[in-house]
Amino acid sequence: MDSLSHVQDLNLLPEARATPSSSSGVIAAEATGKESLTPMLVPKLEPLDEPLATLPEEPNVSTPSLNGVSYFPNAAFSSGDFTFPEASGVSPEEGDLYSEFCRISELFRTAFAKRMEEQLGGEVTGLDPETGAIVPVPEQTQIAPLVVSPRPKLRKKELVRVTDLKIEDQRHFRDVIRRTRLIYDSLRVLATVEDEKRSELANHRRLRGDLFAASMMRDRGMWLNRDQRIVGSIPGIEVGDLFFFRMEMMVLGLHGQPQAGIDYLPASQSTNGQPIATSVIVSGGYEDDEDGGEEIIYTGHGGQDKHSRQCEHQKLEGGNLAMERSMTYGIEVRVIRGIKYQGSLTNKVYVYDGLYRIIDCWFDVGKSGFGVFKYKLMRIEGQPEMGSMILRRAAALRRNPYADKLPYVSLDISIKRESVAVGLFNDIDSAYDPLRFEYLPRTTFPPFVFSKNGTGCECISGCTEGCLCAMKNGGEFAYNQSGILVRGKPVIFECGPFCSCPPECRNRVTQKGFKHKLEVFRSRLTGWGVRSLNLIHAGSFICEYTGVVLTTEQAKILTMNGDTLIYPNRFSDRWAEWGDLSQVFSDFVRPSFPSIPPLDFALDVSRMRNVACYVSHSSMPNVLVQFVLYDHNNLMFPHIMLFAMENIPPMRELSLDYGVIDDCTAKLAICN
Template sequence: MRFDALRRKVGQLEDVKDSQHNGNAKRADLKASAILMSNSIRTNTKKRTGHVPGVEIGDIFFFRMEMCLVGLHAQSMAGIDYLIVRGDREEEPLATSIVSSGYYDNAADDTDILIYSGHGGSSNKNKEASDQKLVRGNLALERSLQKGNEVRVIRGLKDANSPTTKIYVYDGLYTIQESWVEKAKTGCNIFKYKIVRMSGQPGGFSVWKSVAQWKESVSSRVGLILHDLTLAAETIPVALVNDVDGERGPTCFTYLASVRYSKSFKLSHQTSFACNCRNACQSGDENCACMTKNGGQTPYIGNGVLVCRKPLVYECGPTCPCTANCKNRVSQTGLKVHLEVFKTKDRGWGLRSWDPIRAGTFICIYAGEATNKAISGEVGDSGDYVFDTTRVYDSFRWNCEHTNEEYDMPYPLVISARNVGNVARFMNHSCEPNTFWQPVVYENNSETYLNVAFFAMRHIPPMTELTYDYGTPRNGHGRMRCLCGSTRCKGYFV
């Protein structure tokens, strides 16, 4: 999380340089990792076989350097990582982890068996193809075959949001069961290794395979009740699933993709001004009213990722003339990830995503009927399907620098999704949540409106339940037993 916070901030600064100096931006992930490495900010630096503390099967990484920083795979480019151990006669390498990135002839269709190609021997513009040699990583795999030690496997999969990049999935522990030499397409000899997943482990890569099947045919989803709970109110359908019991759906409500403001509600008595940009808004543009309100920089980087938590984020609104691909339009453009509402075992209905979610990614807004609590006091501090901005929310540090992460609500806002609402009404509480809410303001016809937008706190693997902190009423009334199951569970929530 610390790496990604720094990466997002560096990316924001590089975006400014890119817009002002015609494409001289540097890769933010490499720059951020270099800063952390030079300051010895990393963990699990001593190589080991077996699981790495703090990394769970199914965890996802969007950059190779993330895996280096947490000690999962210490090689920033090589696919085979190993340590040197004392053998019977001399020191020898022993494999600790491999990355199956798909660049070589690796069989990746079986979720429990991987046919892995050795390294070396490949051709490029300066070098002809040659036979692979039994050295370094290849020798380490051969020694691990003889020793029978556990090897961590990380699968590299295509990122649907960025065709040129990959997402890396930790798939658990494997053992090497066989090795041989065969001819590659180039005519040269390459090493092949049959690597088999150890039994009794939770799903990793297999989860991705299941999701891919559902996307091809949603009817193959076990427990499917509705293909689209939203009835086309969202651009991406939201499946309704119950594979736990016989309940056929949640309490009846009307799906609403946006916030419905009461007639008495008005966020600001001051006139709000739209920007006058004719193209996409740019960081550092002093003539852009929206950038000025955001402190001169766009709050988002590529793919709509939020850079840091702020008291308020100012987005371009419907009457801003900037283009539809402006980076400063995120929370008003609907769902970006493929969600499903599902029946949990002990907490009613919940929400999760079929897609991997990068830290800082917009997930959804809290839709429903909004009222100004200062005017309308009939909505209490607690209640199902009610979001109250006046509650006290646990503070946490998400930004890379010491900036103000407290919220600055113009008015105490209550949004009720009891009768009308969207997918956010199904998000359960957790004492260790993976999402957080951020107030987002936008202008429409010279009036200011507010969205309560949810963003990913950290990278979230597919089929992981999405949760947030419900907060505590200021009067402290009401308690319910918490079943979030996190290591930091308080035992109750209100």
């Protein structure tokens, strides 16, 4: 595979014979004038992170279940050496995601199974001076037969770089990342539902959904990039992608440390005993850190007490030495920024901001009076805009959209018909087409759809397990207490006008309208598109796709001069992907109840529409369509609701799979 590069044995390079103390960028500890002390070598922990707590097994507690089968392992975690339980004996399904993961893993493994000196006949030539220890792989590589192992694999010591991927390869890896995150989020949401059930028990300890999801996936060999340590960009992860948990980044191979700020190949796994840094997390919470965006002054680890206060000098070892070695060999590092973000699951988000080079390293006296190592990082040019900058710009727009005289055509095209204003942004041309249509906040159904008689629950303070509405949904609620979709279903029954429960009931989510600051914007690629100025959580409700409902007969008359309608039965069944754990649990069954008959109505959006009409099409969408009933019980005419399939950063365009699209614009012609 020509796009892969492998790390050369550092002992073969003249730079490797230089001792760390001889590096031009390092000053000896004696230069500070302080007495040399032996620091306590501890990982550089990031502030605001919740420490990994030990989760003991609780007796006589119900466990997460799907299809009537319990699936909660005896999780074992420790705050020191991060450990997971042994494989539970459940055989992993060889589905699309797992098969592709194993195929790519095997491709990496077999490509670098032999040492470089054996592959090149003992000669090392053609070193790229900018990459130092990394040399290209021979073009001809034999691929061994695929061997699938259910046991978790340890991280390997090989360092590789993936470059020059073709467009189809980029789409492939992006889809692998997307589906892996789908499984992770589905498991995490499942854990939150179980935690809600256990919350009323005595001596209840909160179940960490992020640890649960990571443990289940690791036991089944579903962690990515375990057969190699990737230097540089991770295929399928884009600049600006954000995460709520360290564990999700570990599952994807972006950052392999559950708490430490520096991820590196340890000296014990290196052929010459020298570590190499691959990624760092910058949170800006350390007294000697300086974050200037494109330029970062990053401090090392070690010499801290249990309260994260500097109490001793740092040493050039562990992650500190790895950073210095990466600078020496010109190996770039990935930078992830930890940012406070009110409204997120943990009030903090991690944003991947791209690749940086370490251009300088020195030993200095920190603000605490002790010696610390400092590293100057510069961002490599030619990369997309940093996700952290986009977060700040979106926050500024939420506060005052006219602050920088931005080209907003309208601050609210809904004319206050939505609880949150919908902006119209155009910095490309003078088009203002969305203002030509009447904004329709709710779908308009024919009168015969509604019935004067209906059934509903008799819950007073809110729906509980076993109530009538829960039974209508197959015995379980579709949402957790936070309003997050647990599993996609053919149709979801929300509480409606015939129910006694209050508006705050957990089973009333979509009928309350959307809560995100959405805006229609002009795009050079898709015409009109939709984005949010808020972070949208995976599984959360976005908005309804509205229009005027037409029967089959009415649709035929209206389309005599051309088909300009939206047909709900053409939307792909992406709802089945959300909560699909067939690759984790071998006996998982795709939800088929409650079921609805084939839909034969159409939505007319030619004169009245809402913001959803401008959502673009994609074969790898970040939005799914979920049918919902709440104001009537007619299964033939459900509401078309949009939910997030992944964590959608602010300013990122929303997309869904329309099923049938316009061939020229890759989008519905009526909305372009």
